[in-house]
Structures are given as structure tokens and as C-alpha cells.
Amino acid sequence: AQTVTQSQPEMSVQEAETVTLSCTYDTSENNYYLFWYKQPPSRQMILVIRQEAYKQQNATENRFSVNFQKAAKSFSLKISDSQLGDTAMYFCASTDYGGSQGNLIFGKGTKLSVKP
Amino acid sequence: DVKVTQSSRYLVKRTGEKVFLECVQDMDHENMFWYRQDPGLGLRLIYFSYDVKMKEKGDIPEGYSVSREKKERFSLILESASTNQTSMYLCASTLGLAGGPYEQYFGPGTRLTVT
Numbered sequence: 498a499q500t501v502t503q504s505q506p507e508m509s510v511q512e513a514e515t516v517t518l519s520c521t522y523d524t525s526e527n528n529y530y531l532f533w534y535k536q537p538p539s540r541q542m543i544l545v546i547r548q549e550a551y552k553q554q555n556a557t558e559n560r561f562s563v564n565f566q567k568a569a570k571s572f573s574l575k576i577s578d579s580q581l582g583d584t585a586m587y588f589c590a591s592t593d594y595g596g597s598q599g600n601l602i603f604g605k606g607t608k609l610s611v612k613p
Numbered sequence: 614d615v616k617v618t619q620s621s622r623y624l625v626k627r628t629g630e631k632v633f634l635e636c637v638q639d640m641d642h643e644n645m646f647w648y649r650q651d652p653g654l655g656l657r658l659i660y661f662s663y664d665v666k667m668k669e670k671g672d673i674p675e676g677y678s679v680s681r682e683k684k685e686r687f688s689l690i691l692e693s694a695s696t697n698q699t700s701m702y703l704c705a706s707t708l709g710l711a712g713g714p715y716e717q718y719f720g721p722g723t724r725l726t727v728t
Contacts, residue, residue: 541719543719600661606655
């Protein structure tokens with residue numbers, strides 16, 4: 498079965514500093530999509546960033562960027578200039594092509610705390 | 614913007630009760646999903662549906678059933694609620710185009726407590 502692994506259950510970072518969240522995945526597919534989702538405390542899960550595996554260039558959305566290493570099956574999220582509002586659970590996900598319909602496989606999450 | 618709504622944010626039910634969790638999306642998405650979220654376990658897929666009246670079991674379907682009578686609405690049913698079904702339940706939808714991009718849009722979640 499495909500798996501997504503987030504090895505850091507919890508992390509903390511000082512406001513304005515940079516933090517990197519790790520994610521590794523396991524797939525036999527050549528083309529797939531990878532996602533980082535953010536779930537703030539008591540709030541809705543939202544998409545942070547998306548990466549298409551066939552694209553070499555790392556995706557970037559404002560202060561959020563990824564380091565996509567296809568051969569190593571690694572997909573880390575870098576948050577620059579961390580803000581208090583970045584405090585949240587972060588989930589890494591990959592598409593599941595095991596005969597399903599756009600399903601995603603999620604990691605167990607990393608709880609990020611941004612400290613003032 | 615895609616909007617996914619869930620019928621309740623918080624729900625308290627008694628053991629043995631039949632529980633209905635409703636989810637509605639307003640963007641004509643083909644695929645809808647029900648997940649259960651527990652601390653340290655991440656999101657686990659209960660059921661999903663890729664068309665009206667179609668349903669597929671996910672990773673943890675035991676004790677649950679689903680209904681999709683209309684494209685925009687996907688219901689999760691706990692036939693006889695048990696305390697081990699106390700959890701956060703998340704509904705999601707996605708466009709369902711072949712080839713991607715497959716990002717899912719989530720509802721706000723229903724925190725269910727079974728006593």
C-alpha cells in the first residue's frame with residue numbers, strides 16, 4: 498500500500514524564522530501529485546501548496562515553498578518568515594492511483610507552533 | 614470559491630443511536646469523501662463516492678455506511694453509535710477530472726462525541 502510519512506509529530510519555530518517540515522512518500526507511479534494542507538486550531542483544512550511530479554521546478558506560494566526530490570521520494574515544506582497565524586497541523590498528501598478516483602493518502606501530520 | 618459544508622460542528626450522541634452526518638458541496642464536484650481524524654493517526658478514509666448512488670469502501674468502513682442520492686450531498690451514517698466512534702469527521706470533495714489535479718476541498722468538520 499502507498500504510504501506518506503511525516504517524521505516530525507511536533508515542531509516549534511520563533512516568529513520571523515524559517516522552518517522546514519519533512520515528508521516522504523512511497524509510490525510506484527511515474528506521475529502523481531503531492532500536497533501540503535494546513536489545519537489551524539478549530540478551523541478548516543485548507544490547501545497550502547501543490548506539486549505535480551512531472552514538473553522539475555519546486556512549487557512556491559508566497560512564504561511557502563517545497564523541496565521536491567523525486568528520486569528520494571521526498572517532499573518537504575519550507576515556511577519562511579514564520580507568522581503566528583502559521584500555527585497549525587500540517588498534513589502532507591499524495592495521490593493514490595490504486596484503482597481509486599482521485600483519492601489522497603495523508604501523513605499523520607506535524608503540529609507546528611510559532612512562538613512570539 | 615468551493616464551499617463544503619457539514620450539518621453540525623459539534624454533536625453528542627448516546628451509544629446505540631443512529632447518527633447522520635451530512636455534507637454538501639456547491640461546486641458540482643464528482644467525488645466526495647468521508648474521513649475520520651484522530652490525534653496521532655492523521656486522516657483515515659471511511660468511504661468515498663465518485664458518482665451519485667455509487668460508493669466505495671475506504672480503509673476503515675466498519676460500523677459506517679453512506680448515502681449519495683444527489684450529486685451535491687454525501688451522508689455518513691453510524692448505524693449504532695459506539696464510544697470508539699468518538700472522533701472528528703471531515704468531509705471533502707474534488708472535481709474528479711481524469712488526470713488530476715485532485716486537490717480536495719474540506720468541510721469544517723463535525724466533532725462527534727458518543728457517550
